[in-house]
Amino acid sequence: MKFNNRNVSISQKATIGKNVKIGDNTTIYDYVHIGDNAIIANDCIIGEPTNDYYFNPDYSNPPTTIGDNALIRSHAIIYADCTIGHNFQTGHRVTIREKTVFGNNCRVGTQTDIQGHSIFGNHCWLHSNVFIAQKTRIGNFVFIYPYVVFTDDPTPPSNICKGPTVDDYSQIAACSVLLPGVRIGKHCVVGAGSIVGKDVDDYQLVLGGPAKFVKDSREIKSRETGEAHYPWPYRFERGMPWEGKGFENWEKEQ
Numbered sequence: 445m446k447f448n449n450r451n452v453s454i455s456q457k458a459t460i461g462k463n464v465k466i467g468d469n470t471t472i473y474d475y476v477h478i479g480d481n482a483i484i485a486n487d488c489i490i491g492e493p494t495n496d497y498y499f500n501p502d503y504s505n506p507p508t509t510i511g512d513n514a515l516i517r518s519h520a521i522i523y524a525d526c527t528i529g530h531n532f533q534t535g536h537r538v539t540i541r542e543k544t545v546f547g548n549n550c551r552v553g554t555q556t557d558i559q560g561h562s563i564f565g566n567h568c569w570l571h572s573n574v575f576i577a578q579k580t581r582i583g584n585f586v587f588i589y590p591y592v593v594f595t596d597d598p599t600p601p602s603n604i605c606k607g608p609t610v611d612d613y614s615q616i617a618a619c620s621v622l623l624p625g626v627r628i629g630k631h632c633v634v635g636a637g638s639i640v641g642k643d644v645d646d647y648q649l650v651l652g653g654p655a656k657f658v659k660d661s662r663e664i665k666s667r668e669t670g671e672a673h674y675p676w677p678y679r680f681e682r683g684m685p686w687e688g689k690g691f692e693n694w695e696k697e698q
Contacts, residue, residue, distance in 0.1 A: 461512065473524065474505040479512035488516055492523045494542045511548065523560065535572060547584070562607065567684065579607035586610050589618040598624040613675060631675045633661045
C-alpha cells in the first residue's frame, strides 16, 4: 500500500508520533494521540466523535490514545475516549466505540464490533466477526474466536447493562454466546456453539446450549499428540512473550 497523502485530514489538536504512516482518505480528530511507528491504513477514522457531538453545541472531543507500533487496517473506526496500548493490530472494518481500554499486544479481527465501555487486558486476541457488548471485562491472554457474541441486557429491552467477564488465559470458541453478567474463570474453555448463562469456575470445559460442565480443562488431550493440552501456555508460544524461552521461565521473570 502506498501512502500518497491524498485526502488526509489531521486535526491541529492531534498529536502524531515519530515515523507514523497514515493512508489516504483517513481522518484524525481532535485530541487524538498516535504513538511512534504506527501505521493507520486507508479510509480509517480515529477519534470519531461520540453521540454527544450531535446534540451538544459545546461538545469537545475526549482524548483518544493509540500506543506505539499500532497497525490499524483499512476502514477501521475508533471512537474518541478510547485508550489503546502498544503493538495493537486490527483487521479491516473494525468498530471500537468510546470508553474502550486495551492493554498491550492485542489484536482485533476483521469486522469485529466492540460496543464500548469495556476493558481488555494484555495479549488479547479477538478473531473476525466478534461482537462485544458494553461493560465487558476481559483479562490477559484471552482468545475469542470467530462469530462469538457477548451480550449485556438481562431482560431486553431494559436500562440494565451487565457485560460478561472472562478471566486470564481462557478460550471462547467459535459461534458461542455469553449471556449478560456471566463470569468465565481462568484457564477455561467454552466449546464451539455454546450458550453460557451461568458462571464458569476456573479450569472448566463447558459445552452446549445451555452450556454445561464437561470436565476439568486440564484433562483435554491434544488430538495430534494425545498429551494434555491445557493449560495452553505450556503448549503454545507463537506471538507470546514467552516465545523461545517457555512459559515457566517467563513466569519466573515476572
